[in-house]
Amino acid sequence: MKVAFLTLGCKVNAYETDKMKEIFEDAGHTVTGFENCADVYIVNTCTVTNIADRKSRKMLHRARKNNPLALVVATGCYAESAVKKGEEDECIDIFVLNKDKSNILEIVCSAVKDRTYNVCYDEKNQIEKKERTRAYVKVQDGCNQYCTYCIIPYVRGSLKSRNEKDIVAEVRELAAKGYKEIVVTGIHLSSYGADSGNFVKLGGRPLSSLLKAISSVDGVERIRLGSLEPRIITESFVKELASIPQLCPHFHLSLQSGCDTVLKRMNRHYTTKEYLECLEILRRYFENPAITTDIIAGFPNETEEEFEETCRFAYKAKFAQIHVFKYSKRQGTIAAKMNGQLTEQAKAERSQRLSIIEKELEELYRKSAVKEYEKVLFEEITEIDNKKYIVGYNERYIRIAVPINEVKDVYKLHNTIKEVHILENLTDGILLGTCN
Ligand code: SF4
Secondary structure, eight states, rough: EEEEEESSSSSSHHHHHHHHHHHHTTTTOOOTTTTOSSSEEEEOOOSHHHHHHHHHHHHHHHHHHHTTEEEEEEEEEHHHHHHHHOOOTTTTTEEEEGGGGGGGGHHHHHHTTTTOOOOOOOTTOOOOOTTTTTEEEEEEEEEOOOOOTHHHHHHSSEEEEEEEEHHHHHHHHHHHHHHHHHEEEETTGGGTTTTOHHHHHHHTHHHHHHHHHHHTTTTOEEEEEHHHHHHOOHHHHHHHHHHHBBBBBBEOOOOOSSSSHHHHHHHOOOOOOHHHHHHHHHHHSSOOOOEEHHHHEETTTTHHHHHHHHHHHHHTTTEEEEEEEEEEOOTTTGGOSSSSSOOOOHHHHHHHHHHHHHHHHHHHHHHHTTTTTTEEEEEEEETTEEEEEEEEEEOOOOOEEEEEGGGSHHHHTTTTTEEEEEEEEEETEEEEEOOO
């Protein structure tokens, strides 16, 4: 069978898609690009916002359009919530719940058994090139935090951490396949290990111990952390992190709002003062770390003053990148029932204002790398304005491009880490560098 995948949403979904691809490939099936003709389309959906819901539905319909005779499979959090609500869509043949993703091969095989489906002879069909550069490793699932706006604890369930030994064995396999960078991810990564003890007393120790174990695996040249919650950032935890040479100085610390009263209504358990203290610790132990974050614009009852406080806070925190989300009402959450819901127009206007700040801060941070020597893990060849470049990321997750005509044996550069001298800004979001 030819099986095409599409992933929406978070890094956990990206990890789970990789796992599902592996299951199909190991069983001798061909993984192909989503735009190609396939026998089975698997869309790993997301439901974090209304936009994510819409995009999930759109991609399922696109799959149906790509091959009207294919089996279209919806999995992931949107699929999960659609099953719970009893929603149906004629373009979806089957739903696979998150807990059943590891059995997806059997579920799909039994669904296609008696089905006459199209065999794709499309010449353009190509096996997706495996980018053995960066691999996601999910170390925990679920969340017990119940932020008032978030539907995730209801669709992913409560906290479940994986065993350190199993994770390290998986990393060993990935490193043996050639992956250089491991992205350690989870739905609520900061809670890793908290299901086996008191989180506050543990002070992030299960996670730092896991990271140390991962760093001892041969071939792991970089470790990147997924999203962290500010409360895990203590002096002792960061000291442990700083002792891991492969750990990237890139920290995604969810903020959600830069105003204490809004944070309280969101049921986030920190203040802006405490958040700034976390940044101070990180900046003390790591040189110019990339601090990235998520901010929600237009939470229920957010006043203009509260929003402006968030804008001022973004400048104060000097974020390298902000993922701006327009508040999205998720049925079943506490925030969805709150009075004082803002109009779509007001939310859009605030998210636009915040996006302008994000662009300014992101550019400022990116430019701090100009004239520096940066270590880049080269991942792909891309064309920009009719010129070809080999492109990769530095440790601080800045995208850097080197013209291929300046490089000897460009294909040998793929999946290696090289020092690059940064010359200038090339285009939106990418810096130009030279290896010579
Ligand atoms: S910490 Fe909050 S925002 Fe993150 S998954 Fe848990 S409930 Fe959702």
